[in-house]
Amino acid sequence: MSRLMDIYEQLRKAGNDGATAAEIGEQLQIDRSTASRYLNDLVKANRIEKISGKPVRYAVHALVQKEAPDTNVIGSGESLQPILETGMAAFLYPSRPLPILLTGETGTGKSYLAEKLSSLAIENSETYENMPFIAFNCADYAQNPELLVGQIFGIKEGAFTGATEDKVGLVEQADGGILFLDEIHRLPPSGQEMLFYLIDKGIYHRLGEATQERTANIALIGATTEDSETYLLPTLLRRFSVKLNVPSLRERTAAEREALIDRFLSDEAAKMNAALSIEEDCREAFLTYDCPGNIGQLKSDIQIACARAYLRYLNRHETKVLVKLEDFLGEKEFVEQRNWNEHKTSKQIAARSNTEQTVYPFPNIYQRLDKQSNEENADMQKAVLDYIRELTQKYKQPSLLQESWQHLIDNDLFRVLQDALGELNAILPFELHTSQLYVIGLHLQNYRNHLLEDVQKVPIPVMIHPNATYREAAGKLASHLSSELSMGLPQEEVELIAHFLTPEQKVQPEVTKEQEIAVVLVTHGTSTSTSMAQVTNHLLGNNVIHAVDMPLNISAEDTYERVKQTINGLSHISGALLLVDIGSLITMGDTIQQEVLVPIRTLSSVNLPMVLEAGRQSLISDQTLDGMYTETKNAFMRFVEKEQASGVRKKRLIATVCFTGEGAAQLLESWIENQLSEIDQDVLIRSVRIDPATKDTSVLTGLKDYYDVIAIIGTVPVSIDGIPYIPAWELLQHEGISRMHKLLEITRKSALPPLNQDVSHDEIYELITHGLQEIITYVNPKTIANLLQKHIPPIRDFYDWDSNRELGMWMHIGGLIDRIIAANLQQSDKKLLSSIPLDNQTVLSARELELWNPFCDRLEETFHIHVPEEIKRELAKLSR
């Protein structure tokens, strides 16, 4: 700290009485006249005042004295006292605020303190009144140092590839106010240099704008979890005159930890709209457990335990939310299994999704029947059977812990079920799995809850069970419930339990239903297939979709091999339905089927509704490959028709989500906005708050009515049918960005007309020139369209293409020509060939090959290129 700062500090400690120059000189071991000079500087800068009298005394302004400690910040009177005091002093330093560096372990509250210090300064000082506070996490752009520096200092158009326009940086936005850079060690050396130049001289320049100097006056706060000596340039480190280490949770006093727990609990209670209390042993556990992720972890563990308690309160119609030790222990065990060294964000996301599984809504037949009380009895019976299936499927989620089930079922009911197990086993022809009993327990809990709700009930239809043994077992259970819990079941309920007991519904959580026909999903991107498959498998409660990802760097041959191996690895199948994202993969199945010796059918343009339908179909026992193909295709058509029937296409929207709707969600909002290219400017980005306690997604489902919500991106995993979710941490890596781009690409308003609509040849020409403009780089789309217009008709007639098929082929060929030209220019024919799923097995007639010759000859003449033989074959094959 500088001498001036030392003097200021000394005076602050002296309080309202202040000190004389001689006293200060003595305390700091400097001569009195030097102390006096500094003190007068501070007076001139209006930071301290003179108290008249002899000798003159100096004191810090009363206003400043009252600013620290802040009673609202837990620890302000204790562990955080020095940080708050020194931090405020640095802010109010004469003439120019001193840069502050906050160091400390993850979750200790560095960001929190930066914000608190800033709001204190803004509230209490005239200098900062109405001044901006800009916070930015450098880790968000760690993958792209150039862009990171650009975000901070601004970018001049053309500074690097992709910098298509001038961009104002954060320094400019924070001018005259406060800039907080979290994870500052992520700044590359060039950025660190620019930063210390700014601190020194108040001067900076935008990226790519070396000649134009700009000025800014900012109060800088940096924060890092890393050792600053190692990760920051010594020159920058020296510029941080105030370095404050934020203590870990271990170093905070017990009283502070207790106060933190109370604060977090009352924050949760405020969100719940219900009375919340905590059992003593659970509070004790929160007070004492080892919490390496510090306050951040403590907070999220409390939030999760509260969410669990809240779920129990809802399910059991309790009068208050009671947080028990078990609500916390589930989480703790989970935390212990994980290596805390992993990135905190991914840990928190995983922890939240773990909770989400518990919060997953269980089907409730009574509510369903209430809704459809006018339905025919047969439909109601079907609804009941679906309900049984759904409930049993749900149990197959392996991650759903047994205790979670127990939480959902009243203790007395749970006990009666367990007691009855032996007797039921004696009656039934097989041993009842305990999990099956939980399923029945859940159903009975639903029934019990419904009884409690004093509403007019629609009775479930009576579905007499054909087998007397099961009816007997159900009767036995009913009499236990009646005698031990006075829970008399009506006849239809007893019959329903008999259905639950039958082996068809017998739950075998470890075993996946054996599929006759496999569904293999192949899409571009590092994880697109896997995540679609995960969603579907999760929803269907079965591992029915087999995913093959196609990262951009793997060749067509590798993909081919992967798909082949996947199919070969599935014994007992009698066929496979291949779902692919783009048309060019459509021929892959034909080739593979010759090697794997089972029939394969392929559908392209796959989307989530299609995958779901295919998965559902594959679970139907006697479904055939052709039947599955047709049903899945129909699902797709229905989807397309629904889209078209909705008339004007809805505007596309990406929703960003976080627990506040203001933090991560807003950061993501502006980040994504910057990523959108010209053709995606129609996309709206909206940040949405997800309440941590209820995880209520109704705002998102509401948006769905008015917009085509193409993705949800954020820090709170939400699952809404048909809308892919991209976690924020994934978005900021290559894989996530490419997923987002893929989603944008497939939802763009296609230049192509709706399916099944006949298009005239002139229209095809227009549509194609327009469509090609968007995808090709090397040639004039009109030249290609002219060539196609001239040479396609005999081919079209030979294969009897309809107009949609023809449109598809024109687009495909247009793109292919562009790639051939690029490959010729870059002399990379080999690479081109390896990116096309070529095969030598398909037998093509001489006539088919000849058909393409005139077109290929003209192509070679016009563009001075060579069209390889393999490509001619590929074209012929695709035409079929």
Ligand SMILES: Nc1ncnc2c1ncn2[C@@H]1O[C@H](COP(=O)(O)OP(=O)(O)OP(=O)(O)O)[C@@H](O)[C@H]1O
């Ligand atoms: N004194 C405090 N009072 C109340 N809440 C706090 C306090 N300190 C931290 N928190 C809360 O704990 C959580 C973690 O804090 P924060 O994000 O500031 O930690 P951090 O040190 O910046 O973590 P990281 O280095 O991982 O970014 C936040 O939700 C924050 O609001």
